[in-house]
Amino acid sequence: MHLGLLSHGQLSFDPFKPIILRGLPTEDASTLFAGNVVLNLSKPTKISNVSVTLKSHAVTYWPEGIGARGTRLTAEKPLGEQSVEILAPNIDKKAPVLVLPAGIHRFSFAFVIPNSTVATIEDTFGRVRHVVDAEVQRPGMMVSSWNITKPVMILRTYMSNSLLVNNSLNNLSRTFEKHMVYGDIEVVIEAAAFSSGDLFYIRMIVEPQLKHTRIEHIEVNVTESRKYCVPEMRAWRTDKSVYPLPFAGSVRLAEFGEVDVTTNQLLPIFDKSQNGIELVHDFAHRLAFYAPTCQQNIRHTTYIKEILIKHHIEINVTMSYLDIQGHRQHLSRRGSIGEAESPGTLTPPPAAHLHPRANGNSTPVTWQNVLQRLNKAKAEDLHNRKKDTISLDSSVIVFDCRLKEDYGRLPSYSELGVKPSIVKEKKQDKIKLTKMDTPKNQPRPYLCPCYEHFSYEMDLASQEMFLPATDKLPAMPLLDRIPSIPPPEYSA
Structure with a gap:
């Protein structure tokens, strides 16, 4: 803040709500960002102009140095600038300036933020910053202007505005299917997007077709690739980090939804030192994993x-089993989404369907010999099992740690049931931070200090909407003062 030596005015901003952009930057949408400039005068003062500028x-x-030398x-690269004049110079010669009486004066401003705006980035080797600058000009040659600058945060979430426009939304789920000789495997990523510190959910269904089929191990990792460049200076830097996702909990899936918690039963398949679990029936579970937190330095x-x-x-996903001939060997295969694979290419067909001399042995293949081999396999050491490792690799979107589950859906009008009378009562008490409702015996997302501070700012900025009206600043309708008007509630 820059004020004169003998200044009798104080310039500030009312609390800002962080700007929440929805959907990809390519979507044709915009968000309204509004706020107030507060001017506190100790005596009547002449003002010639008040302007606000949003800079990005x-x-x-x-650190290694770039450029010709x-x-x-x-x-640095400018990303955009918007300006609005709240009190433009008066063309009337009789009143070239405006005399404001002593007291608090609020000047409202608003900017239209396109969806293509770059969100705030806070990284070691690259940052994107947005600031709001207010200037109050006073007439006179020896009188300096009043300035104040305040940063504003712009975040992006995946819930798109296209859901309101054309009832369509990009499907964020990913489905991975495999039909193997030992069983059918289906892995569903519920949403290929999460906030750092949030929970990541996977649905996994395995229908075994052979006896002694076992899930040996399941491992989930997120790989972050970073690229920084200044093309005009021929400067590039690339880096990569891998973040494992620890197992958080699970529930069993049934025909009519989730039935019971199975976390302790599935712990062996997430520990490499244990032998996994044997599949005596269908495996159908909803698995939850802890996403990396901002304290682990994962970026959005x-x-x-x-x-x-x-x-x-x-x-x-590593599976193991004994084939119908008792053969044991190690196989490692990689798959991708939507890739079809013939079971016959992984293992030989069952012995009962082979020619009597196809196995290269003089002993003919009969059902009696097959049963003897199966009984022999049960008695042998099962550590030399046949293994198959299936890998699923898919792109995923990571959001800022401040955007937890509350911003994974569109708000409704009922969530805005804050009345001025309630706000006045809350101003005397400590502001209550937003808390998430999580069912009992279920894992909870990690609420970092960034999220706590974000919730505090959102609550504080919401209260400033109900400032008392004055003669020069009449009260606006509630929905007109909300940056993004939410949709009505959806009813079945």
Whole structure:
């Protein structure tokens, strides 16, 4: 804040609500960002103009040096600027300025934020920052202007506005199917998007077709690839990090939904030191995993070429079994989404369907010999089992740690049931932070200090909407003061 030495005015902003963009940057949509400039005067003051500017810029850091001589350590790029004049100069010569009486004066402003705006990025080697600058000009040659600058956060979530426009929404689920000789496997990623510190859910169904089929191990990892570049200076940097997703809990799936918690029963398949679990019937569970937190330095997915951060998730499922001939060997195969694979290419067909001399042995293949081999396999050491590792690799979107489950869906009008009378009572008490409702015996997302501070700012900014009206600043309708008008409730 820059004020004169003998200044008798104080300039500030009312609390801002962080800007929440919805959907991909390519979608044709916009969000309204509104706020108030507060001018506190101790005596009547002449004002000639009040203006507000929203500025955005990106900067990348290069400790090794870039440029022709390698002496530049940073590279900045402006991303956009918007300005609005609240009190424009008066063309009337009789009243070239406006005299404001002593007291508190609020000047409202608003900006239309396109969906293509780059979200806030806070990284070691690259940042995107948005600031709001207010300037109050006073007439006179020796009188300086009043300025104040405040950062504003812009975040992006995956719930798209297209759901309201054309009743369509990009499907974020991913389905992976495999039909193997030992069984049919289906892995469903419920949503290929999560917030850091949130929970990541996978539905897994295995229908075994052979005896002694076992799930040996399940491993889930998120790979983050980072690329920083300044094309005009021929500067590039790439980096990569791998974050394992620990097992959080599970529930059994039934025909009519989830029935019971199975976390303790499934712990052996997430521990490499244990032998997995034997499948005596169908395996159908909803698995929950802890996503990496902001304290592990995972970044959110970005869409700017100068600071490009992408994420991929890899799910490795290791199965083991004894084939009908008792053969044991190790196989490792990789699959992708939608890839079809013939079971006959993995193992030889059952012995009962082979020619009597097809196995290269003089002993003919009969059902009696097959049963003897199966009984022999049961008595042998089962550690030398036949194994098959299936890997699923899919792109995934990671959001800022402040965007937890509350921003994974569209709000409704009932969630805005805050009345001015209630707000006045809350102003005297400590603001209550938003808490998530989680069923009992279920894993909970990690609520980092960033999220707690974000909830505090959202609650504080919501209360400022109900400031008392004055003669010069009449009260606006509630829905007109909300940056993004939510849809009505959906009823069945």
